Amino acid sequence: MITHRRQHLIKLEEKLQTCENCPLGKTRNNLVFGRGSEESDLVFIGEGPGEQEDLQGAPFVGKAGQLLDKIIDAAGFKDDDYYICNIVKCRPPGNRVPAPEEVQACMPFLRHQIASIQPKILVLLGASAAKAIIDPKLAITKARGKWVKMGNFLVMPTFHPAALLRDPQKKIPVWQDFQEIKRVFDEMKDGIYEDIFNDEQ
Numbered sequence: 587m588i589t590h591r592r593q594h595l596i597k598l599e600e601k602l603q604t605c606e607n608c609p610l611g612k613t614r615n616n617l618v619f620g621r622g623s624e625e626s627d628l629v630f631i632g633e634g635p636g637e638q639e640d641l642q643g644a645p646f647v648g649k650a651g652q653l654l655d656k657i658i659d660a661a662g663f664k665d666d667d668y669y670i671c672n673i674v675k676c677r678p679p680g681n682r683v684p685a686p687e688e689v690q691a692c693m694p695f696l697r698h699q700i701a702s703i704q705p706k707i708l709v710l711l712g713a714s715a716a717k718a719i720i721d722p723k724l725a726i727t728k729a730r731g732k733w734v735k736m737g738n739f740l741v742m743p744t745f746h747p748a749a750l751l752r753d754p755q756k757k758i759p760v761w762q763d764f765q766e767i768k769r770v771f772d773e774m775k776d777g778i779y780e781d782i783f784n785d786e787q
C-alpha cells in the first residue's frame with residue numbers, strides 16, 4: 587500500500603525531474619531525490635550528489651555512501667529506520683560546495699521532504715548541511731556531536747563521511763556521534779526519551 591507520505595514524495599520527485607530553479611538543473615545527469623523509509627523517525631541530510639550519485643540517481647551510493655552505510659549498520663540501525671537525502675538535489679559540477687543561491691533555491695524542496703516524512707531526528711552530515719539548517723556561521727568541528735533543538739526536531743551535526751575518507755582520525759568522533767544518535771533514537775522509540783531541552787523552554 588502506498589502511504590500518504592510516499593504519495594507526497596513521489597509527486598515532489600516527479601515535479602523536480604524538470605526543475606531548473608538553479609543552475610545545477612542544467613548540468614545534472616539525474617535528479618538525486620532521496621532513499622530510505624518515508625515512515626522513519628530519522629533523516630540523514632548531506633551536502634549534495636557526487637559523481638556516482640548523479641549517474642545512478644540515488645544519494646550516498648559512492649565511496650562515502652558505502653562508508654556511511656557501514657557506520658549506520660554498525661550503529662545498529664535497520665534499513666527501515668532512516669531516510670537519506672541532500673541539501674541540493676542536483677550535482678554541483680566537479681563536486682564543488684553548492685553556492686548559497688543554489689542551497690536557497692533547493693531548500694523549499696528539502697523542507698517539503700521533511701514535512702512529508704515528519705521525522706523526530708535530523709542528522710546533518712558535514713558543514714554545508716549544518717550551515718544551511720542551523721547557522722551559516724557554524725563551525726562543524728565545534729558543533730558536531732551536540733544536539734540542537736529546532737522546533738519539533740532534535741538535530742545533530744556530524745562530519746560528512748567523505749571527510750572520514752580524507753582524514754580517518756575523524757572516524758572516532760563520528761562513531762561517538764552515531765552511538766549517541768542511536769541511544770536517543772531507541773529511547774524515543776521506546777517512549778522513554780527525556781527531553782534534555784525541557785528546562786530551557
Ligand code: SF4
Pocket residue numbers: 602605606607608609610611612674675676688691692695
Ligand atoms: S538543485 Fe534543487 S533547485 Fe537546483 S535545479 Fe536541482 S532540484 Fe532544482
